[in-house]
Structures are given as structure tokens and as C-alpha cells.
Amino acid sequence: MIGAEFIVDSFLAHGLRRLFVYPGGTIAPIFDAALARGVELVTARHEQGAGYCALAAARLLGSVQVAMVTSGPGVTNIVTPVADAWFDSVPLLVISGQVGTGDLRGPRPIRQRGFQEVDAVGLLRPLTKAQFQPHSADELPEVLATALRIAAEGRPGPVLIDLPMNVQRSALSAAVAPSVQPLAPRRAPPAAAVAQLANWLAAAQRPLILAGHGVLLAQAAPALRALAQAGQIPVTQSLPALGAFPTDDALALGFHGHTGNQTAGCALQHADLLLVCGSRLDVRQTGSLSERFAAHARIVRIEADADELEHARVRCDLAIQADVGLTLTALQAALQGRTQAARTAWLARIAGWRAEFPLSWPERGALAPQQVIASANRLTRGEQVVAVSGVGAHQQWAARHFDFDVPQRVWLSSCGHGAMGFDLPVAAGAQLARPAARVLCFVGDGSLQINLQELGLIAERRLPVKIIVLDNHRLGIVSQFQKFNWPSDPTCGDKWNPDFAAIARAYGIAAWCADDVATLDAALAAALAEPGPALVHCLVDPAADVSPMLLAGQALDGMWPYREPG
Structure with a gap:
């Protein structure tokens, strides 16, 4: 048995029958072994997509999930979801391909020895619970069992295994069955x-x-x-x-x-x-x-x-x-x-x-972003929902105006790392993990465009994710911060945006637009009734701010606008 085959057998021993991947040459042996053993490969459109899909599944299933990428840019591209898993305590096993052991730079004072060689262990050491780089196939049984245990044990988090190509292709010297290490018992209180x-x-x-x-x-x-x-x-x-x-x-x-x-x-x-x-x-x-x-x-x-x-x-x-x-x-x-x-x-x-101090919003004639969230909440009341948000002002509105009640109505967002682009791939991973749930993806126009390509994954698998875009032509929460401190909001305000509904339709995804309360309910109802994926492009009030907000120098009972900043 070669290393790649043992790796997949270890996944199966831990109940893992689905891997989230973005392909590349130095990880290809594992793909072949997975295919031969009936393990599903979910191929995202970017390494961030693979990492975030795995993160969503880990959050919802409460178990370690696997994200696999190739060497070099594959590793550097997955850093953001690994950081998200680190800061929000998500059990993730990251498998990165690596050049063969004979091509590793090692201690040599050079930048690179093998093609697409990156020091994955050094790069991800601050963002993972443990890091492994086995140099022979015989190390794999202990490495796999230990890595999967560490990811789940205590405070969960990501673990890295950096796999040289020759380790994947070499045979183990003896027949060894994969093992599952028991987790340490939970600590009881005095x-x-x-x-x-x-x-x-x-x-x-x-x-x-x-x-x-x-x-x-x-x-x-x-x-x-x-x-x-x-x-x-x-x-x-x-x-x-x-x-x-x-x-x-x-x-x-x-x-x-x-x-x-x-x-x-x-x-x-x-x-x-x-x-x-x-x-x-x-x-x-x-x-x-x-x-x-x-x-x-x-x-x-x-x-x-x-x-x-x-x-x-x-x-x-x-x-x-x-x-x-x-x-x-x-x-x-x-x-x-x-x-x-x-x-x-x-x-x-x-x-x-x-x-x-009610959580209300002003009526200015334009479609209020808070109204979009409240309407989606009303229309899905009583359903099993996973609500995903990107990062920005829309994240705060979703947190305030949508009802959550685990396990019936679950919230997934990037909280410790605060990463834009979290939204679409997490929604895709959530729908795969909970196929019977209603998955809503609340996303701003800025966050959406970080990983917009994952519309391809959603369309390819006909995942019935409902994407609700709150487009205020503004990177709202940073714009608001700038205006609190400076006269204007350069780079964040008055952004040009494409027609997101047209882009969705180009992917074969049903889409609607809404720019007032009358069109909003009709568009949301149509999207919710759509059996496959759907997108609603909501043109919301660009002047809407996140309010109230706790600013520097304020105590928790004196938030803006009840107390002015400064």
C-alpha cells in the first residue's frame, strides 16, 4: 500500500467520506486513491473556497473536516480560511502537497529548491495547533491519527500535514491498519x-x-x-x-x-x-x-x-x-x-x-438593509435555516435582525478573523453538510466580490443556496469608520458595482432585483420558492449606517449615537 492509499484509508476510518479540494500536481496521488475508494471530492474554484467549504462542514457537523491543496500558491491561497478556523476554533485538517523530500530547501540559505516549494509548516505555524511534514510513508500512521486527534481535542482548531510528493507515492514497509486515537476527557469543574x-x-x-x-x-x-x-x-x-x-x-x-x-x-x-x-x-x-x-x-x-x-x-x-x-x-x-x-x-x-433603545431603522424612502434581513427572517420563520454572512455592515444587520436558535436556526460568520469572502464558499459547504436545511447567504457587495467565483461550485452542484446581496455601493463599515475620524471615505464610498443578478444568470442561477419594499417581498418569495440556487440583488440605502455602535472611549452603556464620539 502506498502512502496516498493509507491517507485515504485513515480518512475513512475517521468517518470522512468527503474531501474539499483545489487540485494541483503535488496532491494528485491522493485524488486517485480517493476516487478508487469512493470518497467524494468537492472541487471549489479557489483554495479559499475549499478551505471555507470544509470550515462550514466542520462547524455544522461538529467533526474534523479535510481541505486539500497543492504546494506553493495552493498553500498561500488557503491561509485566510485556516486563520478563520484558528480564531473561531474550528476543527480542520489541512493537507498540502509538497515537493519531494530530495527537493526541499531545508537549511540551505536559498529561497527555493523545488518548483512551487513554500515552507508551509513555517507559514502556518502561528495559525495551526500542530504541523507535520512526514519524510517517509512509514510515518503516516502516527501522523494521521495524531493530527486528527489534535484538531478535535480540547479547543478545536486547524492542523497541517505537509505531504512531500514521494511520501504519497512510496509504499509502507509493512501492512498497518489506520487507528483512531481517543480524545482526552473533558475537564470537570472543582x-x-x-x-x-x-x-x-x-x-x-x-x-x-x-x-x-x-x-x-x-x-x-x-x-x-x-x-x-x-x-x-x-x-x-x-x-x-x-x-x-x-x-x-x-x-x-x-x-x-x-x-x-x-x-x-x-x-x-x-x-x-x-x-x-x-x-x-x-x-x-x-x-x-x-x-x-x-x-x-x-x-x-x-x-x-x-x-x-x-x-x-x-x-x-x-x-x-x-x-x-x-x-x-x-x-x-x-x-x-x-x-x-x-x-x-x-x-x-x-x-x-x-x-x-429599540433596534429600529429610519424610513428615508430607499430600501433599508435592515428591512431586507427582517423580511427574510419573517419569510423563513419555522424553517430549519443556516444563515451565513460575509463581513461588513450586512454582517451586523443580519446578527441583529435575524432570529437564531441552535440547532433549528444556525448562524455562521467570520467573527475572530473578520474575513470578507467568507460567505459564498461557506454557504456552499453548509448546504452540502445540511442538504435538508434552508441555507441563506447574506452578503454585501464588497464581500461578495472576494470569492464570487464560487457561484461556479454552487451552480455546478445545483446547491439550493439563496444568496441575498445587500448592495449599498459602499464598503459600509470601513466607510463609517473613516467618516467618524476624517472628512471623507476614500476607497470605500460610492463604489461602482456590476449587475449581480446578471452575473448569477450567466452561471445559470435564477436571479431577481429589488430596490423597494414592494419588489423586495416578491423577489424574496420567488427566490425561496426556486428549487435550485437563487440570488436576489437588493439595492439598499447607501446612507444607512450601523447604529448603535460602541466607539473608542465609550462604555457599554453609552454607545453612539446615544453618546457622541469624542
């Missing part, structure tokens, strides 16, 4: 810490839960919901965590931080106990005044990653390094039968903030 937290929570009159992406990684959404409902504790969520708690629930405050909403910010600043579940509390959540974050609250953090606790931006009164799900389950047991403080006044105060 009983004393759980008891302390239970005491504090039972006595708190103004408690608040901050749910981070770690809740979803730990599959702890049911435990989170049970805790919040039993104690009538309101919940705010980080941007990547949306849906861990149903966003249309009476206790849900949406998301907080830079582009979150003022009600969540006020609750954070006036709570007397803040329970942070699986969130690193980055600057987009806390704002620049981290010393004033939740200033009146005891802060308790449940976090599996010891490094995040050690290098925290904000103070912490009780740190519990443990699995979020196990800890919330233990906390529920500790609270069982106990009387918790009355929270009627706290919930009434939050209701007052909701009335004072």
Missing part, C-alpha cells in the same frame, strides 16, 4: 468553585449570563437554557455564539459589544453578577475601557482554555477552568431546590431599556 458560584448566583438580584462561542463548542446550549429559564436570568451573547440561546426569547438581549445593542450594554454595566460562559472577552465585546467592563458585578468565568484565563483583558472574581457543559450541569444540580433572589425589578429595568 466542586468548591461550583458551590461558591451557586451561592453567589442564588443571592444575585441583577444576574446576567454572557454566552460565548464556547457554549456551542461544548454543546452546552441545553444546559445554558435550562439555567437561564429556571433562574429567570437574562442572556447576552457574543457575535459567534448567537443561537446558543434563542434570540427571540424574552430573556434574550441579542449580542453586545462594538456592533451589539444598547440594551445588552446597559445590562452588562448594571448587573451585580456576570456569569461568562466560554467567551474570551475580546476588545470587540468589552470596548476599549476594559477596566470599566461590568464595573458593578462580580465576574465569574467558565473557560476550558487556561491561557485565556491567564491572559484576560478584564478582572475576574472567580475563574473556573473546566468544560462549559459539565460546569453548567453541575451548577444546575447545586441550585436544585434552592430559592433564588427575586429578579422582577431587574427584568422590568431591562424592559425599560428595550423600550428606550
Whole structure:
């Protein structure tokens, strides 16, 4: 058995029957072995497309997925989705082809020895949990099993295997069956810490839960919901965590931080106990005044990653390094039968903030981008939905005006890395991973044009993705930042755009245009009724800004426009 055949057998031993790829010569032996073993190859139109398709499948299936690229430009082109997987904790195995071991540059003081040779290990070391470059086929059994375990274990993330061509084509010296290494057990919380937290929570009159992406990684959404409902504790969520708690629930405050909403910010600043579940509390959540974050609250953090606790931006009164799900389950047991403080006044105060700071939008005659999201939300209510967004102003509007409730209504977006171009390939990967779901791709005119070529993958496979383009002829969120700080928005405002509906039709994708409320509902309804892929090109108000917004020097309860910048 040659190395390429063993690699594919290892994938099959781990339940992987689909690979996301962009071809090239130094990875071709694995394609041949995959074809012979009935493993599906999903060929994107760019290496970013392959990486993002795999990322989407990994997010939705909760298991390691494989992206494969060739050497040289194949490696450099996949860096962005690998970074996305690194920052948002997505289990990804990246297989890169490499020149033969005899052509590797090694320690020589030269730029390159083999054609399309790139130091993939060095390039991706800062963005992966582990990196491997086997130099013989006999190393593959240990490398494959270890890499797949590391990608899934603890905080999930990407792992690289850089495969020299001769290692793929050489025979193993002995017959070896692929192995699956067991994952380390989840870390349970200390009983004393759980008891302390239970005491504090039972006595708190103004408690608040901050749910981070770690809740979803730990599959702890049911435990989170049970805790919040039993104690009538309101919940705010980080941007990547949306849906861990149903966003249309009476206790849900949406998301907080830079582009979150003022009600969540006020609750954070006036709570007397803040329970942070699986969130690193980055600057987009806390704002620049981290010393004033939740200033009146005891802060308790449940976090599996010891490094995040050690290098925290904000103070912490009780740190519990443990699995979020196990800890919330233990906390529920500790609270069982106990009387918790009355929270009627706290919930009434939050209701007052909701009335004072509604997530509404001005009526200026032009089609409001928020209206597009709200209409799509209304028309898909009750359906199983995966909502994908690119990065930009449309990402924030989708997060605010679409309802999420895992696993029925799931949100996928680039949150830690904030990468434009995330949208189309992730939507394609999501539809492949969940063929029965309604996949909606909310995308701005700027983000769409980063990976527009993936319309080819969507059309080729007739994936029934519904692409909703919010075209404001503007790179809106950067334009807004420029106008806050300078007189104009060079390079970001008044952009020329093509007819995106015409481009979709050129790919054989049904498409409609909308430029007002009357045409919007008809176009969305037609697209949703289309059995195959569809695109709706929405010409939205170019003057619409993301509002409210947390700016530098502002506390969470004093966002713009309620408090002017500066």
C-alpha cells in the first residue's frame, strides 16, 4: 500500500467520506486513491473556497473536516480560511502537497529548491495547533491519527500535514491498519468553585449570563437554557455564539459589544453578577475601557482554555477552568431546590431599556438593509435555516435582525478573523453538510466580490443556496469608520458595482432585483420558492449606517449615537 492509499484509508476510518479540494500536481496521488475508494471530492474554484467549504462542514457537523491543496500558491491561497478556523476554533485538517523530500530547501540559505516549494509548516505555524511534514510513508500512521486527534481535542482548531510528493507515492514497509486515537476527557469543574458560584448566583438580584462561542463548542446550549429559564436570568451573547440561546426569547438581549445593542450594554454595566460562559472577552465585546467592563458585578468565568484565563483583558472574581457543559450541569444540580433572589425589578429595568433603545431603522424612502434581513427572517420563520454572512455592515444587520436558535436556526460568520469572502464558499459547504436545511447567504457587495467565483461550485452542484446581496455601493463599515475620524471615505464610498443578478444568470442561477419594499417581498418569495440556487440583488440605502455602535472611549452603556464620539 502506498502512502496516498493509507491517507485515504485513515480518512475513512475517521468517518470522512468527503474531501474539499483545489487540485494541483503535488496532491494528485491522493485524488486517485480517493476516487478508487469512493470518497467524494468537492472541487471549489479557489483554495479559499475549499478551505471555507470544509470550515462550514466542520462547524455544522461538529467533526474534523479535510481541505486539500497543492504546494506553493495552493498553500498561500488557503491561509485566510485556516486563520478563520484558528480564531473561531474550528476543527480542520489541512493537507498540502509538497515537493519531494530530495527537493526541499531545508537549511540551505536559498529561497527555493523545488518548483512551487513554500515552507508551509513555517507559514502556518502561528495559525495551526500542530504541523507535520512526514519524510517517509512509514510515518503516516502516527501522523494521521495524531493530527486528527489534535484538531478535535480540547479547543478545536486547524492542523497541517505537509505531504512531500514521494511520501504519497512510496509504499509502507509493512501492512498497518489506520487507528483512531481517543480524545482526552473533558475537564470537570472543582466542586468548591461550583458551590461558591451557586451561592453567589442564588443571592444575585441583577444576574446576567454572557454566552460565548464556547457554549456551542461544548454543546452546552441545553444546559445554558435550562439555567437561564429556571433562574429567570437574562442572556447576552457574543457575535459567534448567537443561537446558543434563542434570540427571540424574552430573556434574550441579542449580542453586545462594538456592533451589539444598547440594551445588552446597559445590562452588562448594571448587573451585580456576570456569569461568562466560554467567551474570551475580546476588545470587540468589552470596548476599549476594559477596566470599566461590568464595573458593578462580580465576574465569574467558565473557560476550558487556561491561557485565556491567564491572559484576560478584564478582572475576574472567580475563574473556573473546566468544560462549559459539565460546569453548567453541575451548577444546575447545586441550585436544585434552592430559592433564588427575586429578579422582577431587574427584568422590568431591562424592559425599560428595550423600550428606550429599540433596534429600529429610519424610513428615508430607499430600501433599508435592515428591512431586507427582517423580511427574510419573517419569510423563513419555522424553517430549519443556516444563515451565513460575509463581513461588513450586512454582517451586523443580519446578527441583529435575524432570529437564531441552535440547532433549528444556525448562524455562521467570520467573527475572530473578520474575513470578507467568507460567505459564498461557506454557504456552499453548509448546504452540502445540511442538504435538508434552508441555507441563506447574506452578503454585501464588497464581500461578495472576494470569492464570487464560487457561484461556479454552487451552480455546478445545483446547491439550493439563496444568496441575498445587500448592495449599498459602499464598503459600509470601513466607510463609517473613516467618516467618524476624517472628512471623507476614500476607497470605500460610492463604489461602482456590476449587475449581480446578471452575473448569477450567466452561471445559470435564477436571479431577481429589488430596490423597494414592494419588489423586495416578491423577489424574496420567488427566490425561496426556486428549487435550485437563487440570488436576489437588493439595492439598499447607501446612507444607512450601523447604529448603535460602541466607539473608542465609550462604555457599554453609552454607545453612539446615544453618546457622541469624542
